[in-house]
Amino acid sequence: MIKRVLARLEDFFYRNILKNLLKLSRLGYGTIVTGAESGANFEHMYDNRPNGKFIIGRIIDKALLDLPSVKATRGRKEDIKRVLWNEIHNNKLMNKKTYVLDLASGGARYLRELVEEHRSGDVESICIDKDKKCVTLGKNLAAREQLSNIRFFRGDIFHLAHLKKISSQILWKPNVVIASGLFIYFNNEATGKMLREIYEFLPFEGLVIFSSYENLSSRKLMRKVASTSSGEEWTLYYRKPDYWRDLLHQIGYRQIFILRDQWQMNNICTARK
Ligand SMILES: C[S@@+](CC[C@H](N)C(=O)[O-])C[C@H]1O[C@@H](n2cnc3c(N)ncnc32)[C@H](O)[C@@H]1O
Known part of the structure; x- marks a missing residue:
C-alpha cells in the first residue's frame, strides 16, 4: 500500500x-x-x-x-571522430579516398568536425536521415561551415534498396559506413539484419563503425519524461560488447574492435569486411 x-x-x-x-x-x-x-x-x-x-x-x-x-554522448562523438580520422589518413597513405555513408546521421557532427579532411577532398560523405528537419539542419550547418562534400539526404535506412539507389546516383561506393546513436532504438532482429546488409554493401576491407549503449545513467529520467519525435513509447535496447563481438564474427566481419567509454555507457564498435 x-x-x-x-x-x-x-x-x-x-x-x-x-x-x-x-x-x-x-x-x-x-x-x-x-x-x-x-x-x-x-x-x-x-x-x-x-x-x-x-x-x-x-x-x-x-x-x-x-x-x-550527456558527457558520454559528447565522448562518443569524439571517439567516432578519432576512428574516422585514423581511417582517412591510413587510406590517404595508400592513395585511397575515403567515402563515408552515415546512416541516421542527424547533423553528422563527427563528420562535420573533420573540416580539413573534407576540404582537402580526402574524404567525401553522404548522410541519410529519415527526419526532414535533421536533413535541413545538416544541410544548413554544412553550408555555413563551407563543407561542400558532405551531403544530406532524406531516407529510411531500413530500406537498403534506397541506399543502393543513392549510391548509384553519386557514382561511388562507401568504404566506411557509420551508424551512431541508432541501434539503441532497434531490436536484435532489426540491428542484425542491418549489420548483415552493411556487410553485403561494403567492399572488401571496408569499415563499419557504430555505437551502442550498454548502460545509460539517466535511464529512469528518460523513461519518465522523454518522448520520441514520432510520439511513440520509448523502448531502448542495451547490449554488452560480447553481444556485438559474437554477432559481427558470425556475419563474417574481421578485425573487430570494441571500445568501452570511461562512463561504461557507450561502446564504439568497428569491424572490417
Ligand atoms: C540519436 S540521433 C543520432 C544522430 C547522429 N548519428 C549522432 O550520433 O549524433 C538518431 C537519428 O536517427 C534517425 N533515424 C531513426 N530511425 C531512422 C531510420 N529508420 N532511417 C533514417 N534515420 C533514422 C533520427 O531521425 C535521428 O536523427
Whole structure:
C-alpha cells in the first residue's frame, strides 16, 4: 500500500513538477517536446552551451549538459571522430579516398568536425536521415561551415534498396559506413539484419563503425519524461560488447574492435569486411 502511494507520488513529481521545470531548458524541451533522439537535440549536446527560458532555464540546461550520460554522448562523438580520422589518413597513405555513408546521421557532427579532411577532398560523405528537419539542419550547418562534400539526404535506412539507389546516383561506393546513436532504438532482429546488409554493401576491407549503449545513467529520467519525435513509447535496447563481438564474427566481419567509454555507457564498435 505504502509502496503504491510512494510510486504514485514519484510519478506525479516526474510528470507534473520535474517535466515542467525541465521544459524551461533547451535540452529538456528538446527531450520532452520535440523528440529526445532528434538530430537538433544532439547538436545542442555537442555544442554544450547552456540555453533556455530565463536564468532558471539556463541553470537547468547547464545541469543537464553536465549529466554523465550527456558527457558520454559528447565522448562518443569524439571517439567516432578519432576512428574516422585514423581511417582517412591510413587510406590517404595508400592513395585511397575515403567515402563515408552515415546512416541516421542527424547533423553528422563527427563528420562535420573533420573540416580539413573534407576540404582537402580526402574524404567525401553522404548522410541519410529519415527526419526532414535533421536533413535541413545538416544541410544548413554544412553550408555555413563551407563543407561542400558532405551531403544530406532524406531516407529510411531500413530500406537498403534506397541506399543502393543513392549510391548509384553519386557514382561511388562507401568504404566506411557509420551508424551512431541508432541501434539503441532497434531490436536484435532489426540491428542484425542491418549489420548483415552493411556487410553485403561494403567492399572488401571496408569499415563499419557504430555505437551502442550498454548502460545509460539517466535511464529512469528518460523513461519518465522523454518522448520520441514520432510520439511513440520509448523502448531502448542495451547490449554488452560480447553481444556485438559474437554477432559481427558470425556475419563474417574481421578485425573487430570494441571500445568501452570511461562512463561504461557507450561502446564504439568497428569491424572490417
Ligand atoms: C540519436 S540521433 C543520432 C544522430 C547522429 N548519428 C549522432 O550520433 O549524433 C538518431 C537519428 O536517427 C534517425 N533515424 C531513426 N530511425 C531512422 C531510420 N529508420 N532511417 C533514417 N534515420 C533514422 C533520427 O531521425 C535521428 O536523427
